[in-house]
Amino acid sequence: MSHKDTLLSRAGTSLVILLSALSLTAGSAFALTNDDCLGCHSDKSLTAQKDGNTISLYVDEATFKETVHAGNGCVSCHIEAEVAGDEHPFPMSPVDCSNCHDEVANTYSKSAHGVAMAKGDKYAPKCKDCHSKHDILKPEDPRSTTYPLNIPYTCGRCHQEGSTMTATHELNKHNITQNYSMSVHGKGLFEDGLIVTAVCSSCHTAHDVQKASEPTSSVNRNNIINTCNKCHVGIVDQFKKSVHSPLVTKTDKKLPVCIDCHTDHSIAQVHEKDFRLIIAKQCGNCHEHQTETYLETYHGRASMLKGGERTAKCSDCHGSHNIMPAHDPKSSINTDNIVKTCSPCHPKANLSFTTYLTHATHGDKEKYPYLFYTFWAMTGLLVGTFGFFGLHTILWVPRSIIERVKAIKNGH
Amino acid sequence: MAKTQTLYVERFSVFQRFIHLLIIISFLTLAVTGMALKFAMEDWAVQIADMFGGFAVLGALHRFCAVITFFYFFLTMILLYTTWKDSGKNIFDYILDPEGLVPNLNDAKEMIQTFKWFFGGKRPYYGRWIYWEKFDFMAVFWGIAVIGSSGLALWFPEQFSRFFPGYWLNIATIIHSDEALLASGFIFTIHFYNTHLRPEKFPLDPVIFVGSITLDELKHERPREYDQLVASGELDKVSTRRAPASWLKRLASVFGIFVVTTGSILVVSIILTMFKYIQQH
Numbered sequence: 179m180s181h182k183d184t185l186l187s188r189a190g191t192s193l194v195i196l197l198s199a200l201s202l203t204a205g206s207a208f209a210l211t212n213d214d215c216l217g218c219h220s221d222k223s224l225t226a227q228k229d230g231n232t233i234s235l236y237v238d239e240a241t242f243k244e245t246v247h248a249g250n251g252c253v254s255c256h257i258e259a260e261v262a263g264d265e266h267p268f269p270m271s272p273v274d275c276s277n278c279h280d281e282v283a284n285t286y287s288k289s290a291h292g293v294a295m296a297k298g299d300k301y302a303p304k305c306k307d308c309h310s311k312h313d314i315l316k317p318e319d320p321r322s323t324t325y326p327l328n329i330p331y332t333c334g335r336c337h338q339e340g341s342t343m344t345a346t347h348e349l350n351k352h353n354i355t356q357n358y359s360m361s362v363h364g365k366g367l368f369e370d371g372l373i374v375t376a377v378c379s380s381c382h383t384a385h386d387v388q389k390a391s392e393p394t395s396s397v398n399r400n401n402i403i404n405t406c407n408k409c410h411v412g413i414v415d416q417f418k419k420s421v422h423s424p425l426v427t428k429t430d431k432k433l434p435v436c437i438d439c440h441t442d443h444s445i446a447q448v449h450e451k452d453f454r455l456i457i458a459k460q461c462g463n464c465h466e467h468q469t470e471t472y473l474e475t476y477h478g479r480a481s482m483l484k485g486g487e488r489t490a491k492c493s494d495c496h497g498s499h500n501i502m503p504a505h506d507p508k509s510s511i512n513t514d515n516i517v518k519t520c521s522p523c524h525p526k527a528n529l530s531f532t533t534y535l536t537h538a539t540h541g542d543k544e545k546y547p548y549l550f551y552t553f554w555a556m557t558g559l560l561v562g563t564f565g566f567f568g569l570h571t572i573l574w575v576p577r578s579i580i581e582r583v584k585a586i587k588n589g590h
Numbered sequence: 591m592a593k594t595q596t597l598y599v600e601r602f603s604v605f606q607r608f609i610h611l612l613i614i615i616s617f618l619t620l621a622v623t624g625m626a627l628k629f630a631m632e633d634w635a636v637q638i639a640d641m642f643g644g645f646a647v648l649g650a651l652h653r654f655c656a657v658i659t660f661f662y663f664f665l666t667m668i669l670l671y672t673t674w675k676d677s678g679k680n681i682f683d684y685i686l687d688p689e690g691l692v693p694n695l696n697d698a699k700e701m702i703q704t705f706k707w708f709f710g711g712k713r714p715y716y717g718r719w720i721y722w723e724k725f726d727f728m729a730v731f732w733g734i735a736v737i738g739s740s741g742l743a744l745w746f747p748e749q750f751s752r753f754f755p756g757y758w759l760n761i762a763t764i765i766h767s768d769e770a771l772l773a774s775g776f777i778f779t780i781h782f783y784n785t786h787l788r789p790e791k792f793p794l795d796p797v798i799f800v801g802s803i804t805l806d807e808l809k810h811e812r813p814r815e816y817d818q819l820v821a822s823g824e825l826d827k828v829s830t831r832r833a834p835a836s837w838l839k840r841l842a843s844v845f846g847i848f849v850v851t852t853g854s855i856l857v858v859s860i861i862l863t864m865f866k867y868i869q870q871h
Contacts, residue, residue, distance in 0.1 A: 473631070476744075476763065482630040485644030526748035533756035534747065540764060552761050556768035563772060567780040570722075573708040574788060582789040 210260055212239075215252040228269055237312050245314045275305045285385045290392075301336065301343045308332055324384070326373040330355060330364070333378040350390070357444035365447075374409075381405050397442070399435050406436045416499040434464065439498075448498070454487040461492045468492075471537040495519055495536065597805040597829045599819075601797050609665050610798050613730070614849055616658035621774040622856060623648040623655075628767050634859045656741055663734050689718055689818070693728065697721035717814035722784050733773045740766035771860070778857035786850055794850060799842030800834035 216239055218224060224235040242248060253260035255273045276283030286292045286305075294302035308323060315322035323332045334355040336343040344352075358364040358378075366375035381397055388395035396405045407414040418425055422434050439460045440446075446453035458481065462469030472478040472492070480489045495511055502509035510519045513529075520527040538546060540553035602610070626638040626648055639645050674684045685692055701721050703714040719727075740762040743750040747759050786794045797803050809816045819825040 475760075476627075479627050479630040480645045480649075483626065483636060483639035483645035483648070485639075485646050486630075488646070524748055528748065528752060530754075531748050531751035531756045534751070535757050535760045538757075538760040538763075546760075548757075549760055549764060552764045553768070556764060556772075560768065560772050560775070563776065564780075567722075567776070570705075571780060571783050573705065574783075577708045578788040578790050582792075585790065 210251075210253050212252050215256075215259070226268060242312050245312065246316055247314060272304070273306075273311075279305075282385050289385060289387045290389050291387055301346065303336065307336075324379075326375070326377050327367060327371060329377040329379055330358060330367065337378075351443065354443045361443060361445045362447040363445060376409065380408070397437075399437075402435045402437055413499050420497075420499060420501045421503050422501060432464070438463065448493075451487040454491055455481070457491040457493055465492075468537050471539045474539055475536055477536065490523060490536075494523075595831070596833065597831060598802040598833060599805055599808050599829050600802045601808075602801050604801070605665075605669060607798060607801055609662050609669065612658055612662040612665070616655040616662070617774075617777065618849060618852060619651055619655045620659070621770070621778075621853070623652040624767070624770055625774065625856060625860060628771070629860065629863055632859070632863050634863075653745060656738070656745070659734060659738065663730075663738075666730075689815075691719055691724055691727050693721060693724050697724060715814050716812050717818070718812060720812075722780075726781055726784075729773070729776065733769065736769045737766055737773065740769070774853075775857060775860065778853035782850055782853060786846070794843060794846040796834075796839060796842040796846060799846060800838050802830075802834055805829055 216237065219235055219237040220239055222234075222236045225232050226235055227233075237252075247255075255275075255277075256266075256270060257277075258270045259266040287296070291303050295304070310323050313321075313323075315325075317324040317326075319325060320327065322328065335341070338344070338355045339353045359368055363376040366372035367377060383396050386396065388398075390397045390399075392398060393400065395401065403414060403417070417423055417436075421427055424433055427433060439457070440448075440453075441456075441460075448454075458469050458472060458478065469492075473482070477490045480486050481491065497510045500508075502512075504511050506512060507514060509515065516532045517527050517529055520532055524531065535546065535549075538549055540546065540549040543550040622638060623642070626635040626642075627645065629635040630639075630645075639648060642648050642651070674681065677684055677687075679687070684690070686694070688694060688696060698721075700714045700716065703711065704721075707713050743754075743759060743762040744766060747756075750759065750762075785791065803811075805816075816825075819828065
């Protein structure tokens with residue numbers, strides 16, 4: 179290539195660059211491009227002082243280009259900078275996401291986080307606290323703060339026990355992240371990387387997070403069945419036909435919902451020891467007498483000792499989501515089904531065997547007179563025997579001491 | 591066996607001592623494993639279950655010792671049969687032998703004399719078996735009958751309920767557990783005191799392990815038996831200069847004190863628990 183050709187080629191290239199630059203800034207003489215911003219903000223050492231802290235003003239262009247906002251100019255969020263042109267004021271007012279995300283912002287403003295924010299709670303999370311600033315990736319991206327595997331960490335930054343937020347706020351629930359990570363949902367997430375498992379936002383929603391006491395909260399007692407139903411459709415179908423469903427039982431008393439038996443953050447796998455050992459207690463919150471009398475029987479007594487998760491629990495006989503009253507032909511404790519219900523543990527069960535009183539108490543004279551009288555006859559026998567021999571022994575003590583002293587004196 | 595100047599009289603044969611050893615091992619295990627279930631809501635019961643490795647282990651040991659119990663019951667029957675045959679008496683005379691193990695009118699008299707003795711009267715003219723010892727022996731019979739039959743029902747509930755209503759199992763539970771409370775409470779307090787813990791014997795009367803007592807002890811404790819032996823001229827035949835082996839005495843002390851201590855700890859736990867319940871209700 180000759181010298182002349184080279185010169186021509188250089189001039190052409192320069193022209194192309196100049197024209198390109200002009201076309202990009204067309205429409206506004208002072209319009210800023212991302213490149214303009216990055217002229218300063220690609221400098222890793224760029225910092226500023228804010229509220230006494232040194233903050234980095236560096237923006238990683240490569241990462242930003244992968245974010246959901248890659249197609250947006252910096253100034254579409256940092257509006258003040260656009261107006262200012264070359265040198266923008268510092269500090270600038272916070273980015274207002276609601277300019278574009280107005281619907282989400284509206285939901286957020288009514289949520290517990292939004293309300294706290296409006297009240298001036300400095301710990302209330304802003305959009306960027308969960309979504310980050312220049313690194314906002316799609317929730318499907320494993321690097322995103324809102325990717326299922328990362329959500330517990332995102333929420334945990336504030337909600338982990340011992341954080342400044344938990345220390346400064348009065349909260350109903352404690353150790354929620356620890357409990358979650360031990361729960362069936364948490365184990366699915368952390369141990370198996372199961373991204374369809376329930377994470378914080380699955381139950382609490384993302385932007386509409388409300389206290390459980392709020393009637394509109396997704397985790398309010400009255401809404402929790404629908405919330406669980408998002409995943410556990412089959413179970414909820416069964417439950418709706420059971421004696422515990424408000425559709426079946428019309429009562430003024432409180433009917434149980436999912437969390438009453440399964441708990442919330444510490445929800446355990448149902449066949450696991452942890453869960454089996456609390457069943458009687460959970461049912462006992464409403465069925466107090468039944469639990470008390472169950473605990474008097476072999477099943478209940480053994481359940482309190484090591485290995486006790488193996489003995490029959492409420493749900494082993496009554497079922498769980500499909501519990502029906504005993505008179506219903508579909509009930510597991512209906513006379514037609516009871517032998518089958520006992521047989522997994524008692525393979526030779528027969529109908530007479532099933533008349534064993536699994537909730538027996540000797541304290542109810544009207545209902546179980548034979549147990550009442552047996553107990554008191556036995557108690558009488560004990561009191562009588564110990565009364566007589568106790569007296570015999572007590573009277574013997576001084577005499578025996580005298581005999582011993584005598585024996586010692588006689589040289590024995 | 592070392593020969594000494596002291597004269598000894600055999601009180602329990604090797605076979606009798608073996609039976610009592612079986613009783614001790616099985617009874618103590620049955621009591622510990624059973625009470626852990628009966629008082630499962632108490633911390634001490636939870637600790638017992640943890641120590642044994644869970645309620646299933648307790649259940650297995652309980653049933654194993656139930657088998658030992660039926661076995662020693664059977665051995666006792668053999669013992670009674672052979673002593674009956676050896677006595678040359680007819681069955682009624684054997685059972686109603688005034689010096690036998692069946693309580694009789696003389697025991698009632700001795701009991702009244704004993705209460706008088708407690709208050710400063712003369713020590714009664716006791717024979718080979720004193721009434722509280724007869725009560726212990728007879729208690730094993732009705733204890734095994736009651737606890738054994740109700741226990742078998744609870745061991746085989748499906749089979750039991752083919753012949754009886756299922757809710758009888760609830761009755762069997764009450765009878766089994768309360769009779770067991772009576773039995774273990776009785777053994778670990780009254781029997782322990784009468785036999786081992788009373789000041790005259792404290793901490794242990796090893797005769798059930800070593801078999802013999804000295805002639806002096808016999809003369810003092812059971813004067814009627816001594817006089818009968820003298821009168822019948824049998825004393826020379828039954829007395830010996832052979833003292834129990836010292837290893838046996840040592841072993842008896844260690845084992846006996848261990849058993850008495852274990853039983854006492856259990857019964858104290860039970861008593862404290864019962865007091866707690868009585869306070870609560």
